[in-house]
Amino acid sequence: MDDYIERIRSGSLKLYALEKELDAREAVRVRRAFIEEETGANLDTIGSFSMDIDQAVRKNIENMIGAVQVPVGVAGPLAVKGEYARPSCYLPLATTEGALVASVNRGCALITRAGGADVRVLRDGMTRAPVFAARDIVHAREIVTWVEEHMTEIREAAESTTSHGKLFEIVPYVAGTNVFLRMEFDTKDAMGMNMVTIAGAKVGDLIERETGARLVALSGNMCTDKKPAAINLIRGRGRTVVAGVKLSDDLIADLLKTDAETLALVNYRKNMVGSALAGSLGFNAHAANVIAAIFIACGQDAAHVVEGSTCMTTVEKVDGGAYVAVTLPSLPVGTVGGGTGLATQRECLDLLGVHGGGTPPGTNARALAEIVAAGVLAGELSLLGALAAQHLARAHQQLGRG
Template sequence: MTDPTVEDLLERVREGEVRLHELDDHVDAETAATVRRRLVADRSGADLDVVGEYAFDAAAADPNIDNMIGGVQVPLGVAGPVAVDGGAFEGDRFLPMATTEGALVASVNRGCSVVDAAGGATARVTKRGMTRAPVFRVADVAEAEALVEWVRDNEPALRAAAESTTSHGELLDVTPYVVGNNVYLRFRFDTKDAMGMNMVTIATGEACDTLEAETDAELVALSGNLCSDKKPAAVNAVEGRGRSVTADVEIPREVVEARLHTTPEAIAEINTRKNHVGSAKAGSLGFNAHVANAVAAMFLATGQDAAQVVEGSNAITTAEATADGDLYVSVSIASLEVGTVGGGTKLPTQAAGLDVLGIRGGGDPAGSNADALAEAIAVGALAGELSLLAALGSRHLASAHADLGR
């Protein structure tokens, strides 16, 4: 029996015999994408030919997309190279950045050149742990207290259950939170070089089965939003999620004045009044100028989960004039959820972005490549913060955009 043609499948979908998501059961992934693209183009009137021009194998993209019709291309640039002294990321490296925002890469590149002129940036991951926080129903607060005690006494059993589902993840701890007859358990895992969201969800589910079998608590939802994933959340700002990472640099006064056309004191004052006081007045969870810009651009360039830019922008920028009159600047990102294996990192253009950094795949030791990626992103954010604060200090922000025509 011959395989159905594109025209045959188009007719069957139009007649309701085959649903869009069922096309992969009848033909290869490439043909299925073509059929969907033709159908959407016919229905919408859009010209989707360019969407059909992509550089990855449709079958290989199956874990990353549903009802695929093609690919979307985002311009890719680089900032740097910039010298980095990191716990895992070292040397003179280019930073890959994918964005459609004009002047962003130019701004980060300017920051990188200033950081480089100062001898480079230092970066360190200070905490690791991907979280999942299920919510359980109990009868009352007395039963809630009993459940908390059971969890504390039986953490080894929960660890054994959770780790039975993965050869890589390690359960680090379980933190209970009680609200009336609700008990939230925030499981925290070391997921090595994987971002690990799927890993910890499966592992936490297994641990929940053990808990339900041994207690009177009933699982209501495997995620109770105290994780907290893809939402602004104070718990992530305080406790961290994924990687907590800091990058800093001390820039001599003469470099600030010559390269940035302002002073250490001016940058420090702008940072305090804008990033700290202004953010506090706005009720912001991020006390920075535009950390999300660097995070988003490097996420897209390296195959990270773009929605987790929400947590990645949860950062504090500090700036101060030192006793010697130089400028100290730092960026601390509390919850940067990144990986160098799994997810979108396997797609060819995103894998190339990781290759630019020299950190594709699993690290040696395990987890070191994801640490390196976190440090690289923090350095990119540091460069971006420095450049924007300086542009405000020199009053060149508007003119820089005007000069670049963006």
């Protein structure tokens, strides 16, 4: 090991090149030892893990030195009345935030006692939006016209790069000499970012060649990927999914210790008025909490919590109780690819019955979207109830999370 560390220190061997000379496990060990010597930090715990190192360094990470462990809890059972997910499941939640699992668990109990959450996937499409430079605004219009008139050709080019992805829409946006083409794909059970990026590059080459436009960037930020954006809230990105449940007055009083009118009032003044006043793109209590915990547990791209947090929670007082719903317009999830192949993440997906490709393709990813939406609904119900009953601070104090 000392020889390798000395070579790294001298610059004759790069940290990222260790796997070219050593097997993956030894490369990780040498790299970690070098970092310990350089920083004075003790990284023994980071170096203790169970995942398949060969797979991780091949598909998921560079310059690996170990793994960070995040506690995983379960909430449930949660009754889900969707079109793809199992009728009942336990939610794996990876988090270091005390009280979160307990809160979601209470929401799951409420939903299950109410007969389950109705869940539907409304739309399914991952986006990539390259930006092209036109010579002038006349040329910009010509580019858009060419795209509109050659969709069959464009679709063939895009789909030649993938056996699963299907291009079903291109929406053009022009700003001066900038032409943005927001392409939307059905990516089946994959979250699909790699798929649409590769397909987008093929389309970009075709449009450059045929129109004289200059492809400036394969992603022009109209996608919009991993950034707060109104376009995702309005048009959707990934899976657009809704979940709702009818709660009786008795259930609200028994489990939430409040009433339908107060629940609706808290949601209106907090989630609607408060979010609007803050200029928020999400109108919810803490949807990102649940999404992040499921994403980390299930090998999803954690940065896509940004899109997922553009959730709207609605509470309507109805005869005999309240109807509570969450709408998640932009939920990028997948059950194949990315981090879903790592052993611990695969086990969490197996727990939900959604790991791998579905039959027919796309059904497992949609099932996962349904489960996430139902979990978000559970989290919203519990937190809104705690706020309505003035129990939030007390709950955190009782669980020692002050």
